[in-house]
Amino acid sequence: MTLVTGLVAVAAGLLIGLSLGALGSGGSILAVPVLVHLLGQSPIAATTGSLVVVGATALVAAVATRPSGTVRVGRGLAFGAAATGGAVVGSRLALRTPGDVLLLAFSALLLVVALAMLVRSHRRRGLPAEQRPADVPIITLRPFTCACPRALKVLVAATVTGLLTGFLGVGGGFLVVPALVLSLGLEVAEAAGTSLVVIVATSAVALLARLPGDAPVPDWGIVLVLTAAAVVGALAGVRTARRTDPRRLSQAFIALLLGVAVASATAVLA
Numbered sequence: 001m002t003l004v005t006g007l008v009a010v011a012a013g014l015l016i017g018l019s020l021g022a023l024g025s026g027g028s029i030l031a032v033p034v035l036v037h038l039l040g041q042s043p044i045a046a047t048t049g050s051l052v053v054v055g056a057t058a059l060v061a062a063v064a065t066r067p068s069g070t071v072r073v074g075r076g077l078a079f080g081a082a083a084t085g086g087a088v089v090g091s092r093l094a095l096r097t098p099g100d101v102l103l104l105a106f107s108a109l110l111l112v113v114a115l116a117m118l119v120r121s122h123r124r125r126g127l128p129a130e131q132r133p134a135d136v137p138i139i140t141l142r143p144f145t146c147a148c149p150r151a152l153k154v155l156v157a158a159t160v161t162g163l164l165t166g167f168l169g170v171g172g173g174f175l176v177v178p179a180l181v182l183s184l185g186l187e188v189a190e191a192a193g194t195s196l197v198v199i200v201a202t203s204a205v206a207l208l209a210r211l212p213g214d215a216p217v218p219d220w221g222i223v224l225v226l227t228a229a230a231v232v233g234a235l236a237g238v239r240t241a242r243r244t245d246p247r248r249l250s251q252a253f254i255a256l257l258l259g260v261a262v263a264s265a266t267a268v269l270a
Contacts, residue, residue, distance in 0.1 A: 001221050008038050009222050013229025016053065020230065021061045021237020022244070023177070023192055023253050029110060029260045031226070032169070036103070037267055039226075041218045043099030047169020048210050049218030053227045055203030061234040062196035068242055070190045076197025079180065082155055083162030083198065084205045090166025091209035097167075103268045106168050110261035113178050114254050150183075157183040161198075166206040176202075177253065188249055192241065 001009075012034040019030060031053045035046035065071050094102065157179040164175055176198045180191035241249065 001219065001225070005039060005222065006225055009225040010229045012038060013053070013226040014233040014236075016226070017057050017061075017230035017233025017235075018237040018240070019233075019256065020054065020057050020196075021064070021234035021239075022241045023237075023249060023256070029106075029257070031230075032103075032106065033260060033264055033267075034226070035218065035222075039219075039222050041222070042216050043102050044094065044169070045216040045218040047094065047102065048207070048215065049220075049223040049226075050169055051203045051207040051210070052223050053230055055200055055207065056227050057230040057234045058196045058199035058203065060231045061238055062193075062200065064235055064238040065193045065196060065241070068193065068238075070193030071197065072186070072190060072194045073197055075180075075184060075186075076194040077201065079154070079158050079161075079176070079184075079194075080198040080201030082158035083165065083202050086159040086162025086164075087166035087202045087206040088162075088209045090163040090168075091206045092166075094167045094169060095210065095215050100268055102168065103264055107261045107265035107268070109164060109168070109175075110257045110264075113175065114257035114261070116178055116182065118254060154183045162202055162205075165202045166209060169206065169210070188253070189241070192249065192253075 012030070016030045016034070031050035032043075032046050035041040035049050036043055039046075041049060062071060066073070161175045161179045176195035177188070177191045180186045180194055180198075181188060184191075186194060
């Protein structure tokens, strides 16, 4: 690893961590293009390396964010557990998919998620607080109750999120945040904090599913530098999130999705 490569990795890692700490997402959608286009890794190797970067950074960010009250650990662990099966299947599929196809699928998914978030944001503006379902239990044991249609919605969202996380080799924050908003009714700030718990779980499972076999691996030295810088950036991002309007976080998140989608698709098709 040259000095220039190391400096690029540090700068990019700080940006990745800042995004992940402030938005609870965005780190993985930056890590993959950075590893491919700036640090010379193959798409499959980059998607593997990004799981390490984002998983480790999310763990640090989750611990730092929890005192703010926006991390719902129980819901995050439940959602993460439901997503693990999909993550394993997606990881296996990714190893059999050409790199350019992975990057194009990555770009298309970002556009779909950004549009879904825009629609959801518009619809939720007029809803009174009592109609928002985030605090309503889905399943209770004593007495036993089940909001089964909503439970099915959460299960489907978690499985699809895990599948796409494993397939694209990302931490999944850009998938988890809208999934938590759309299926559990969390506000963006709560979804951002809770998504960190999900990211740690799904990243670990997807990485373990990828490591056996002959799949290309990244330059681990670059990955470690990127991870260390991202951890520092994440701590700064957590502080930024505490002083920022949730609506602005949502707008920044959508803008980030659209920008990276266009840039990644352009790079592949050029």
